[in-house]
Structure formats: structure tokens, C-alpha cells
Amino acid sequence: MDMTGAQWRKASRSSTNGGACVEVADNLPGVVAVRDSKDPAGPALTFAPAAWRAFVAQVAERA
Numbered sequence: 001m002d003m004t005g006a007q008w009r010k011a012s013r014s015s016t017n018g019g020a021c022v023e024v025a026d027n028l029p030g031v032v033a034v035r036d037s038k039d040p041a042g043p044a045l046t047f048a049p050a051a052w053r054a055f056v057a058q059v060a061e062r063a
Contacts, residue, residue, distance in 0.1 A: 001028075001031065001033075001044075001046055003025070003028070003033060003044060005027070005028070006025035006027065006028055006033055006044075007025055007027045008023040008024070008025050008035070008037075008040070009023060009024060009025070010022070010023050010037055014037075020036075020037075020038070021036075021037035021038070022034055022035070022036065022037065023035050023036075023037045023040075025044075026049075026052075030048070030049070031046045031047065031048065031049070032046070032047045032048075032049055032052040033045070033046050033047075034046075034047070
């Protein structure tokens, strides 16, 4: 998948000291991409938007 134009963002609670962070790009058509912020040139996982929403909802329930 072409990630050109992806607008990556980190969680607002991520630290700026280089800790383990996940970045999400949800501006791509029909897909949500997730990557490791320490390896921006590395691989990204992609999810259907509905699957990503379900994942986030489950995480929020357990927080």
C-alpha cells in the first residue's frame, strides 16, 4: 500500500523522550495505518476503519 500522504499522529499522552509509541494515520482512503514511531521507515499495519474503531473501543473499555 502506498503510504505517501499519510498524516501520522501520536497519542497525546506519548512522551517526547523517545519512548515506545505508536503512530496512526487515518487520512488514507479506506484504511487506518499504524506504525512504530521509532521506525518511521519500517512496516505499517493496515486495518479497515471498522476494525480499527472496534479495537479502539475495546481498549477504551479496559482503560
